[in-house]
Amino acid sequence: MRTKITSFGSGDSKGVSLCVCVYVCLPHLSCLSVSVSTFPGLTECILCVRERERERDSAMLWTVLFALLLLLILQAQLCVCLRELRASTASALALPPPPPPSSQATTTATNGTVQRLPGAIIIGVRKGGTRALLEMLNLHPDVEVAKAEVHYFNLDENYQRGLDWYRAQMPFTLPGQLTVEKTPGYFAAPLAPERACQMNPAVRLLLIVRDPAERLVSDYTQVLHNRLQRHKPYQPLEELLLLDDDINGGGNDRHTRRIDPGYKALQRSLYHVHFQRWLEHFPREQIHVVDGEALVRDPYPELRKAELFLELPPRIRPSNFYFNATKGFYCLVSAGHDKCLDESKGRPHAPLSQRAFRKLCRFLREHNKRFFDLVGRTFRWC
Ligand SMILES: Nc1ncnc2c1ncn2[C@@H]1O[C@H](COP(=O)(O)OS(=O)(=O)O)[C@@H](OP(=O)(O)O)[C@H]1O
DSSP: OOOOOOOOOSSHHHHHHHHHHHHHHGGGGGGHHHHHHTOOOHHHHHHHHHHHHHHHHHHHHHHHHHHHHHHHHHHHHHHHHHHHHHHHHHHHHHOOOOOOOSOSOOOBOTTSOEEOOOSEEEEEOTTSSHHHHHHHHTTSTTEEEOSSOOOTTTOHHHHTTOHHHHHHTSOEEOTTOEEEEEOGGGTTOTTHHHHHHHHOTTOEEEEEEOOHHHHHHHHHHHHHHHHHHTTOOOOOHHHHHEEEEESSSOOGGGEEEEEOTTOHHHHTTOHHHHHHHHHTTSOGGGEEEEEHHHHHHOHHHHHHHHHHHTTOOSOOOGGGEEEETTTTEEEEEETTEEEOOOTTSSOOOOOOOHHHHHHHHHHHHHHHHHHHHHHTOOOOOO
């Protein structure tokens, strides 16, 4: 801004004009030196003000243009960001393989034990008796089990953590001991068979099955219990399981109700669908099927078969089990301590009318047959 004053002019009239000019021009100080140095009076001052206004208008125009340009640049940047975000989301969904394991062994405890990947996995079925089977296998001195469900092959966020993470969830074992984990969610998880096979194509799999209709009711009961605990709303089982179907397009009395094939708990009971997927990655003889109902009736024979399958010396004894009449189930005895499964196992099932249950059984019959064909044995299910 030019502010230097080179001449004040002469005479009173000039002085008055100068004062007015300075007063008017004061907000436009940058032109003050021009008006004063060549001072003829007020006219020039007004001209100076107009010129400043023109300058201001053009400055505003430039400001608007500059803002527009800035907006364009920002928009371009936003597009680049969105494209990058879309690309990273797509690659996350594509789920690249997890990081490779650093080595086979990890931290060695002072007693020489090491965390190892499981040699056997109980893959399901949910509510089939997986906890009972795991705890019973744990009676064997050559077996160590992961206490909690790991959910490695069925949950992407865990799978992305890699094999080192998975191994770190395992118990410490001595050489020659077998590590076993159980996650019933593996059985029906579409990617679990392939992932388990990638980890170790020789891993032994145990599948404990139970009447799929009973399993469904037990599954619903578990979900209902969780919802009640969290004070969440719930629907009766019959509402979830049966669809209203207007067969003749008539009034209410012509309604019939059919099984909803989309109900999640029902889908988990279509054993052949899931078993087929496991067979695409593992030979049949690598999957040992345990009869869940037989395990409830009398655990020992089922445990003996599991020992054989796992090539373990026979160490589990009938004396490791006793029937607890209060619980209504067998409990375990080991080194003088007894242990029953917690109250989440063997809860009274949610109500379902006999009619609906029969409908469910009819629906499952064909699916069960397909499962029997795949496993090469039959079960006395409804
Ligand atoms: N010994 C013993 N004690 C208690 N419960 C036993 C036992 N053996 C098998 N079961 C049956 O196990 C059913 C629960 O199955 P899971 O452990 O696979 O359930 S879960 O998927 O892990 O939630 C559970 O199902 P529900 O009776 O429907 O609750 C039990 O019937």
